[in-house]
Amino acid sequence: GAVVSQHPSRVICKSGTSVKIECRSLDFQATTMFWYRQFPKQSLMLMATSNEGSKATYEQGVEKDKFLINHASLTLSTLTVTSAHPEDSSFYICSARDPLLGYTEAFFGQGTRLTVV
């Protein structure tokens, strides 16, 4: 299956700083990627849909200015958590589909554990 790589797997940052998380499709081109947030022992909540070459589409309640998404190429989407606060601590997961495979499955990255201290 297709591979999605997410980096870093873990990051600890100070409150007020910004953190960038990368999501790469390694062996396919992804015009669309998705960013999810997962709180401990809870389900995945979709934050935004990242579209290559255009603005991301955010879900209701997600702050666009806080969670900046850039999808500059067909293999890379980035999520930047700006001015991070402890309540932003969470597990962030990206996913992507291979358009050549049609509507089959979403391939997930391994996730990023963000801890804001």
Place this chain on the structure above:
Amino acid sequence: AQSVTQPDIHITVSEGASLELRCNYSYGATPYLFWYVQSPGQGLQLLLKYFSGDTLVQGIKGFEAEFKRSQSSFNLRKPSVHWSDAAEYFCAVGALDNTDKLIFGTGTRLQVFP
């Protein structure tokens, strides 16, 4: 609006016992349905999926699921559980609006005792 319900938050079984994880969905048409598994601190791995055709779907690791339209269910089953199956299991449905979004259930945590 579409939704997915996993009624069981936590299930404990003995190794070798059979397993059934429940999933109910709310959807206006024929759904795209998925089961994913997540190990602690990891991303999600697809176990199986249903788009159309045979309502009994075979997946990886010996899992299967049956789509029952009359019950709006897509329950996951395994005849004999292994200790390595201990993980979090998520049922998901594809979004109606053709955006390829997935809507996830709340998950079921599976514990396996030796």
